[in-house]
Every structure is written in structure tokens, then in C-alpha cells.
Amino acid sequence: MGRHSDYRRLIWRVLGAAAGPLSAEDLRDALAETGIGIATVYRHLKDGLSDGDLVCVELPGGPKRFEPADQPHHHYFECVECQAVFDLVGCPGGLDRLVPPGFEMDRHEVILSGRCHDCVSSGREAN
Amino acid sequence: MGRHSDYRRLIWRVLGAAAGPLSAEDLRDALAETGIGIATVYRHLKDGLSDGDLVCVELPGGPKRFEPADQPHHHYFECVECQAVFDLVGCPGGLDRLVPPGFEMDRHEVILSGRCHDCVSSGREAN
């Protein structure tokens, strides 16, 4: 095997412990001490997608983010200050009544945005 | 004045008649007969944003889309077949209860996806 075949394990561990989906850069930063290169991060993320272990989350105006595939249906909160994305629990009902006649909905996404706990309590302000 | 100062009017007319927000490319295609260039489209869109006449809508994995600013709060349906985006009327309630303690929500977005009326009735299938 190659030099550090445990990078994959490290990435999985970081993703598993995260409060929400992480981007490739987030992961590289989280593992900066190990000296991991961005190419390696993308490689493992790609493998994870093919293997079905990871899912990709796209939010408006940001890079692709990734999280373990074995999570129940949920949505996201994006902090406008620190750009972090947090998983939310639960799902609002009543979405079906928004669907126009003749349309067929098979997915939905709910994205809340505002300031996260840390940014609120540290008083960071939008400018 | 310049050659065709009515491009702006044309763009506004197309946006006003559209079933949802349009991208710069959508607009160029809609006005293809006029020979409008993509630079002109972007120029007028940019002006519209500065003037507050237009708003920008970003959906995951797509280009920026634009629509008139004088519309009531609403959400979107994106067709996975033809990629068109449609305005929806109404807004599901109960989003506040998704906000974790200590977080402050100031915006939300709801995006439904599936197949639009035309793609359903014409039998186009996802592959």
C-alpha cells in the first residue's frame, strides 16, 4: 500500500464528527496538521461517492459539501458570518401543497440562513 | 444613445412574462432572434440589480438567475429534466421550529425538484 492509507479513515472520522456537511477545503483545513494535499481529499471524496458511503450536498453559491450517506432526511442552516453549514433535525410538512398541478415532486430542499450560535454569542455582525 | 437601447426593455419584458427566474443564457436564448450578445445581457442584469429592479436567485448547482424585484415572497421548483425553474406561490410554515437554540434565522429557501408539467406530459424520463 501507499504511504498513508489512513487518510481515508481520517476524512471519514472528520466527516462523522462534523456538525454538517464539509467542503474539500474544510477537510483539508481540518487535517492541515497532517500535511494532506487537496488532491488526496478530492480523491477520497470521489471514491466515497462511488462507493455510496458519502453524499454530496450543494448549497447556493458555495462549493460542494459532503457528509456520510447513512443519515436520516434532514436540512441545513448556513451561517452568513462564518459560512459554516449545520445539519438540522426534522422537516417541515406541507410542501406538497406548493406543487403546481401536473408537476411531480421527488425531492425537496430547505435551507435556512442567518447566524450560528458561535457567531451570535461572539457578537460578530454582518456588515 | 446607442444602437438598440431597447434591449433593456426586451429583457424586462421577458423576465416579467417568465414562469420563474431566468439565467443570462436563458435570456440570450429567448432573445436569440435579435442577435443580442451575452455581454449585453449581463450588463443589463447588473444594472437591474444596482437599480433594485431585479433580484438574483441562486439555486444549487446552477448559474445565477434573475427576476423582477417586485414579487411577493415565494419559492422555486426546479425541473430535473429541462432545468427550468418555476416560481411557486405560498410558503410552508413551521420553519422556525427547525432553528437550533442560539441560532438566528433571517432568511430561508425552499426548493422543490422533480418534473415540470411539460416534461411529465411529454413523457420525458429521467435516466
Add this chain to the structure above:
DNA sequence: ACATTAATGATATCGTATTATCGTTATCAG
């Protein structure tokens, strides 16, 4: 007619996220 100005189109350039290339290095088998 002539000069001025503003709008335009072609295209070059940019920014950013992502992927591909390739030489290097660690690990392992014989």
C-alpha cells in the same frame, strides 16, 4: 455633414472549483 456619446458584440480575461498528470515515496513480495 460632422463630432460626440452611449450601447453593443466579439472576445480576452478572470475566478473558483474540480480533475488530470506525473514524478516521488512508502509498503510489500519475492
Add this chain to the structure above:
DNA sequence: CTGATAACGATAATACGATATCATTAATGT
């Protein structure tokens, strides 16, 4: 030790949306 293999890092290349540049042309005023 030697050769093969797989993982790696640096970085070149790509994709694509958006912007900047610049010469051209239409409308306007004189």
C-alpha cells in the same frame, strides 16, 4: 536488495460562469 504497486503532493489543466476590454456602430446635437 530489487522490482512492483498503491497512495501521495505539487501543480498543470479544465470547466464554466461572469467580467473587462476595445473597436464598432447607431442615435443625437450642431
